[in-house]
Amino acid sequence: xxxxxxxxxxxxxxxxxxxxxxxxxxxxxxxxxxxxxxxxxxxxxxxxxxxxxxxxxxxxxxxxxxxxxxxxxxxxxxxxxxxxxxxxxxxxxxxxxxxxxxxxxxxxxxxxxxxxxxxxxxxxxxxxxxxxxxxxxxxxxxxxxxxxxxxxxxxxxxxxxxxxxxxxxxxxxxxxxxxxxxxxxxxxxxxxxxxxxxxxxxxxxxxxxxxxxxxxxxxxxxxxxxxxxxxxxxxxxxxxxxxxxxxxxxxxxxxxxxx
Numbered sequence: 001x002x003x004x005x006x007x008x009x010x011x012x013x014x015x016x017x018x019x020x021x022x023x024x025x026x027x028x029x030x031x032x033x034x035x036x037x038x039x040x041x042x043x044x045x046x047x048x049x050x051x052x053x054x055x056x057x058x059x060x061x062x063x064x065x066x067x068x069x070x071x072x073x074x075x076x077x078x079x080x081x082x083x084x085x086x087x088x089x090x091x092x093x094x095x096x097x098x099x100x101x102x103x104x105x106x107x108x109x110x111x112x113x114x115x116x117x118x119x120x121x122x123x124x125x126x127x128x129x130x131x132x133x134x135x136x137x138x139x140x141x142x143x144x145x146x147x148x149x150x151x152x153x154x155x156x157x158x159x160x161x162x163x164x165x166x167x168x169x170x171x172x173x174x175x176x177x178x179x180x181x182x183x184x185x186x187x188x189x190x191x192x193x194x195x196x197x198x199x200x201x202x203x204x205x206x207x208x209x210x211x212x213x214x215x216x217x218x219x220x221x222x223x224x225x226x227x228x229x230x231x232x233x234x235x236x237x238x239x240x241x242x243x244x245x246x247x248x249x250x251x252x253x254x255x256x257x258x259x
């Protein structure tokens with residue numbers, strides 16, 4: 001089996017660009033999935049894999065062989081050093097995939113949506129997407145300034161949520177909010193009611209800002225509901241991922257109780 005060993009190989013150049021550059025990912029509408037869990041999640045959701053790539057020495061691994069059979073592909077083998085350079089983080093799995101990520105859907109007009117404004121940390125964005133998928137969120141909107149949803153770091157933190165959840169990136173407030181038929185809830189400490197005393201059922205958007213600056217004045221002006229998580233002692237804020245989890249599962253609890 002041929003093993004790619006040259007950094008000048010066109011495929012290697014493409015993979016390095018996709019691993020490093022958001023612009024390249026957007027241009028090609030492709031990203032990289034690292035590890036068996038993400039690749040299995042994509043296949044389980046019916047998402048096709050464009051190309052499988054295995055690290056030299058891992059060709060006969062039973063788990064990798066099972067995935068290649070499911071994907072109906074013969075993987076391309078990469079030199080170990082090249083594989084590690086593209087992956088950028090230590091791994092003992094030795095499998096990655098080239099993946100064509102879907103075009104953004106049209107914004108929904110009703111349902112349960114999550115809006116993130118300026119959330120830049122990839123780990124936070126990925127964990128929020130995972131939480132949103134678990135809590136039954138219908139669509140997630142990421143405004144300009146948020147971390148790239150299809151970056152390898154966000155994909156790792158999302159643990160497969162990307163394949164279950166419609167995501168709109170670079171979503172302007174003007175594009176997603178005016179046509180929404182439901183409440184628009186801003187998370188803020190200013191003149192806000194407790195989430196536990198507020199009806200969160202029905203069509204709803206919950207908006208979260210970054211931990212440093214919170215929500216913009218424009219978004220706060222568009223909201224018709226202000227909510228907060230009541231906290232004890234002198235703690236002023238939570239990690240945005242934790243705040244999202246509390247709010248969306250309170251909404252989930254309320255919706256279940258009204259059925």
